Amino acid sequence: MADEVILMENICKDFKVLNRHEGLKGSIRDLFSRDYKTISAVKDVSLKVGRGEILGYLGPNGAGKSTTIKMMTGVLEPSRGKILVNGRVPYKDRTANSEHIGVVFGQRSQLWWSLPLIESFKLLRDIYLVPEKEYKEMLDLYSSLVDMSPILNKPVRQMSLGQRTLSDILAAFLHNPEIVFLDEPTIGLDVSMKAKIRDLIRGLNKEKNTTVILTTHDMGDVDALCRRIVIIDKGQKIYDNDIDHLKSYFGSYRTLKMKFAGDRWEEVLIDEKKDDVMDIIMKMQKQEKIRDIKLDEISTEEVIKKIYEGESA
Amino acid sequence: MENTKKHKRGLGFYLNIYRKILVQDLKSKMSYRADFIISTIGMVMTNVAGFVTFYILFRNFPQVNGWDYHHMLFLYAFSLIALTPVQCFFDNNWNLRFMVQSGDFIKYCFRPINVFFYFMSEVFDLKGLGQLLFGVGTLIYAWHHIGIPVTFFAIAKLLVFLFTASLFMISIMNIAAATCFWIQGSGYVMVIMFRFKDYTRYPASIFSGIFKIIFTFVIPIAFVAYYPALMVLGSAHTAPLLSKLSPLIGLLFFWLSYKFWMLGVKKYDFTGS
Numbered sequence: 001m002a003d004e005v006i007l008m009e010n011i012c013k014d015f016k017v018l019n020r021h022e023g024l025k026g027s028i029r030d031l032f033s034r035d036y037k038t039i040s041a042v043k044d045v046s047l048k049v050g051r052g053e054i055l056g057y058l059g060p061n062g063a064g065k066s067t068t069i070k071m072m073t074g075v076l077e078p079s080r081g082k083i084l085v086n087g088r089v090p091y092k093d094r095t096a097n098s099e100h101i102g103v104v105f106g107q108r109s110q111l112w113w114s115l116p117l118i119e120s121f122k123l124l125r126d127i128y129l130v131p132e133k134e135y136k137e138m139l140d141l142y143s144s145l146v147d148m149s150p151i152l153n154k155p156v157r158q159m160s161l162g163q164r165t166l167s168d169i170l171a172a173f174l175h176n177p178e179i180v181f182l183d184e185p186t187i188g189l190d191v192s193m194k195a196k197i198r199d200l201i202r203g204l205n206k207e208k209n210t211t212v213i214l215t216t217h218d219m220g221d222v223d224a225l226c227r228r229i230v231i232i233d234k235g236q237k238i239y240d241n242d243i244d245h246l247k248s249y250f251g252s253y254r255t256l257k258m259k260f261a262g263d264r265w266e267e268v269l270i271d272e273k274k275d276d277v278m279d280i281i282m283k284m285q286k287q288e289k290i291r292d293i294k295l296d297e298i299s300t301e302e303v304i305k306k307i308y309e310g311e312s313a
Numbered sequence: 314m315e316n317t318k319k320h321k322r323g324l325g326f327y328l329n330i331y332r333k334i335l336v337q338d339l340k341s342k343m344s345y346r347a348d349f350i351i352s353t354i355g356m357v358m359t360n361v362a363g364f365v366t367f368y369i370l371f372r373n374f375p376q377v378n379g380w381d382y383h384h385m386l387f388l389y390a391f392s393l394i395a396l397t398p399v400q401c402f403f404d405n406n407w408n409l410r411f412m413v414q415s416g417d418f419i420k421y422c423f424r425p426i427n428v429f430f431y432f433m434s435e436v437f438d439l440k441g442l443g444q445l446l447f448g449v450g451t452l453i454y455a456w457h458h459i460g461i462p463v464t465f466f467a468i469a470k471l472l473v474f475l476f477t478a479s480l481f482m483i484s485i486m487n488i489a490a491a492t493c494f495w496i497q498g499s500g501y502v503m504v505i506m507f508r509f510k511d512y513t514r515y516p517a518s519i520f521s522g523i524f525k526i527i528f529t530f531v532i533p534i535a536f537v538a539y540y541p542a543l544m545v546l547g548s549a550h551t552a553p554l555l556s557k558l559s560p561l562i563g564l565l566f567f568w569l570s571y572k573f574w575m576l577g578v579k580k581y582d583f584t585g586s
Contacts, residue, residue, distance in 0.1 A: 073423060075419060094422065098422075098425045099425040103420075105419075108420060110420045112334070112337070112338075115337050115341065119337050122333075123330070126330055126333065127424060127425070128425065129322075
């Protein structure tokens with residue numbers, strides 16, 4: 001990974017939170033209180049991301065995902081550790097850093113609410129000082145990837161959530177940034193819109209070799225887009241590897257599904273190192289007659305769920 | 314506002330961006346015609362009501378602390394004009410606390426332009442224009458009756474001190490709005506500060522003792538009309554030192570308010586996602 005766009009070494013972020021006391025007396029005490037406790041949102045995270053990668057950045061709510069993203073975008077300053085984005089320290093020069101990144105937050109549009117999309121594009125072109133030729137080329141590329149005719153002249157406030165997300169993603173790539181951060185881009189979208197958005201992200205990543213940092217709770221996004229995933233929990237990095245490797249993370253797991261009388265299905269998670277499938281089937285058969293059997297590969301979703309629930313060895 | 318490290322994004326760049334946002338914004342506002350008409354009517358009514366109160370007051374007290382009707386009218390008009398920029402260009406301050414609380418504010422931190430500029434450029438409030446027209450009309454009337462000679466110098470002085478006066482109200486509202494980065498009840502701070510603007514139309518000499526000190530040095534609403542207006546009304550000899558220094562104080566105060574606002578942005582943790 002010679003060409004890395006993000007480098008984080010032992011990054012920590014602490015927040016100082018006031019210890020609040022109850023009741024009126026407590027509130028008055030809080031006014032003058034110096035009684036802070038420190039919460040570590042991110043603990044000792046190291047990470048390298050190469051050019052052109054699509055990295056799935058996962059973790060349960062409150063794991064420290066957003067805090068990390070905010071440090072990469074220069075909004076927050078790390079408490080300790082070294083961080084370089086495109087060779088720059090983001091918080092020291094937020095403006096210079098933001099010229100080379102794009103950010104999309106799933107449910108928060110960053111476009112001008114009352115302006116038609118094309119006018120937002122023109123403003124962004126001026127703000128990022130994009131040369132006219134590159135701007136035209138980018139719009140041509142967009143047209144080849146997605147049908148923009150229904151949205152180009154529509155004010156953002158009149159758009160559906162899906163159209164808005166699409167617009168926000170297009171706007172984030174407009175100045176051809178080195179890195180685009182996508183925070184839950186498919187949240188709340190229907191199946192076909194999700195597929196459309198995933199195709200668009202994949203297309204833009206391929207054409208422009210843009211690094212994409214994707215945070216999501218939708219494993220469909222991860223399966224469709226990411227080769228590598230990083231999982232963070234309670235502020236610590238607990239997984240950083242290929243998505244294929246993930247499935248054997250706890251050993252080989254499969255799901256055994258058995259059908260009983262009355263169309264009732266029961267599922268058992270099998271750890272192939274510990275459990276013997278035949279033993280389990282026989283045990284179940286003794287209690288009740290099995291009508292049908294299926295053996296499924298464990299889905300990414302289930303592995304992630306197990307990791308979040310802390311069942312790791 | 315032109316405070317960026319990149320010289321390629323200088324004052325010209327920001328003026329150009331602002332102009333383009335403004336043109337687009339006006340276009341879209343015009344398309345919501347009912348909204349536009351109702352808010353214009355509202356603004357006219359507010360100003361008429363304000364003026365009627367003023368007029369009735371003066372029917373009963375022909376003089377206030379040595380100020381006659383036309384001088385008072387001048388001060389009234391002066392304050393209306395001076396309050397226009399804060400209404401037109403800095404109205405988004407009223408939305409700041411909602412955006413900070415909801416976390417939406419973070420979007421202003423992802424663009425390679427000044428955060429304060431970007432935030433303020435998003436809203437241009439048309440209602441301020443009605444107030445401006447009303448103020449200009451009243452000012453011309455009062456100016457004529459007082460009999461101030463119409464010279465280039467007098468007009469230039471008027472513009473400089475109107476600009477000065479507007480800086481003070483903008484700065485007060487910047488500071489009031491920026492308190493939301495630290496405290497929950499910043500809405501009250503803003504409402505109270507905005508109420509004070511009604512006092513700007515009276516000569517600060519009617520306030521005595523502690524209030525005079527407060528309105529001059531703590532919440533400087535005496536600068537939102539009274540001190541700068543004295544420079545236009547009187548000669549440089551009769552105006553107090555604070556009037557003469559008001560442009561400098563105004564620039565300094567605006568700069569401080571801007572720094573305070575930006576400090577809030579920096580201090581704010583952006584917790585939650």
